[in-house]
Structures are given as C-alpha cells and as structure tokens.
Amino acid sequence: MANKLISEMGLPKSIANIFAARNIHTAKDALSLTEFELTELLDVGLAEVTTAVSSISEISCPPYQTRMHNEYLAGHLPTRLKGLDAALCGGIPFGVITELVGPAGIGKTQFCLKLSLLASLPSSHGGLDGHVIYVDTESKFSSRRMIEIGVNSFPEIFQIEGMAQQMAGRILVLQPTTPTEFSECLQKIKDSLLQHHMKLLVIDSMAALVSGRDGQGQCRQHPLGWHMTFIKSLAEFSRIPVVVTNQVRSHSGDDPFHYSFQDSRQNLDFPTTFDSHLVAALGIPWAHAVSIRLVLESKSGQRFIKLAKSSMSPPVAFTFAISASGISLLHDDGIEMTGPEINGICGQGNSGLFD
16 A cells, blocks of 8 residues: 555546656655645645645545544453553553563563563463564564573463474464565555464564664664555554563753643753753654553663653653563652653663563
8 A cells, every 4th residue: 555656536627637746756755754844845836735735644544543542442452461561551561552662672672572472372371462563673573582482481382292283283474674675564554463363463673673774874764654554554553562662872952851732731841951961862743653662761871761751641651670581660659750851861780671
C-alpha cells in the first residue's frame, strides 16, 4: 500500500495534479514529508494539505480506530515486573506503540527478549500463546540469550523436552538494514498479522533505521513520517502490543524537557539547568506517536526504568537489575517524578551492562 499511486486514490483533481507536478506520486512519497513541508513544496494552504494527507493515510494504511481510555482495556502483555505492571494497569497495552528509550548497553534488547518470551509462552503459564515478529535492525537478537532467560525464569516449562526449540520457533526475526528494506518488511508484517497467530511486534531499534551518513560522511536522518503512520496503524488494526526501541542523542538548547502531552502541573518550578545531557532520538513527532514511553537509564551506580509517558499513571521510576533471568525490579514501589527528570536521560557508567 505504500506504493499506491496518489492518482488512483480519488483525490480532487486540482490537488492530485499538484502532487504529480512536484513528483510526489505514491503514498510513501507524501507521508514521508511533514504537512508543513508539503505546504511549502506544493504551495497550497495547510488546511488543503491536511485534508489530502488524511485521505492518503486512510487509503494506504489500515483503518484508523478512534480510541479513548478504553484502549487500555482491550488487553495487556504482563511484563512480570510487578510494580511496572501495576503502573501500566496490567502490562504493555494492546493496540498502541510502547517505546523503550535509553543509551546503548542499558538493557533495551534484554527487555524485548523477555517480552518476546512472554508473548510466546503457553497461556497456561501466563503467556499469550502466540507468535512474535522481531525486527532486529542492529543484529542484537540472540536466541541463546532468550532461551537462557526462559530456563532461569520458567524452568518447569523449559525442562520439557523440545520446548526450547518450540518457543524459539515461534519468533520470526527480520533484519532490514536500510529504510527501503524496512518498508518492505512492514508490508510483510501486515500480511503476517492477518494470516498468523501473531501476538507481539518488536522493532529494535527504530532510530538505527532512520539515521545514517551521506556520501561525505555527514550524519543525516531519513524521513520517518510514513513508517511512523504505518506502524501506529498496524498497532491499532491488529490490536496487539507493539514495542519499539529508540536511541538517545545529546541534548541541545532547543530540546524540550516537557512535552505538550504531559500534565502542565508537572512543569512547575523547573530549574534552569538539569544534569542530563541526553534526550530521546527521533524528535517530537515520534514522541507524540507513542502512547507509552519507558526510559531506561543509569545514574549513581543504579539502573532505573521510568514510566515517562502514560495516560493511566503519573511519571514513576523503578530501580532494576539484569541477571540470567532477564530484567527484574529491585523494589516494586516506584518513585514518583516531577520536573525535567521525567524526560531527561542519564547514561552514567553503562560499561558492563547488557543491551
């Protein structure tokens, strides 16, 4: 559907002709640009662009479903981290994007491996008894590590002959290395969600796909608009949990420590400086696309997992550790947070940590 021609979408001829004149021929071409970029490129009003983009999105992506807070009542994938599951009202919610963001080596991939295991576990042992699609863009997926987590977390299951191989066989690993290959993967994923018993989609990591270097070795970022729209639609359409990891980058003076989706009361008495120099990559549009943001960070010799964005819980942080059985919380009682610490990310002393 990404390559569906705009000329075949039934848009008003006036706007369809303008798209064609500017060499914007497919849904992917249009959705890879922001509405403001399209306004400048097409030289038309924002309202007209917004209407056209809405029509293109509706036709090229799975149907959008209006949601209120009951989106979280459709189901959850428990993380088996008691305090975090309580804060999330049951676990990773179905039908929306949950983001894991943090510096390299902090444990994002470990979290994803544990979730993949939990989604594929038999329902009799608290799992979803389904298959998993794991998009591994940095070649970090390890079936050996996942089985190690399973053996140490659920020995009664993994002692059954052939169970380890059966569980590993439920996870389909895709390894795109370019944005073009990723776009092709998304189409395959959509078909798999419809044809198979898929219960979880993991993309580890999103930031690695959209960042790169040009011919002169300069950093550049590929457009994210179409991928972001399509992934969000996949989550809503399939009603399964979608977990995406994100990297961090250096904080600049233009980066907000407070987003518009957060309660303005959390913005009171912000200090003028803050000791974190890292923020989530991919920018503000992506931050608004995710429904849950979990920040993993290390500070003063401890590792924290912060629930930085959720409509069901105030921002709260938990200390955690990583062992042979995966991630575990040191305390189930979280620490409520306020101010810039909600979005700031500390990456002190990551050496020796799992990723």
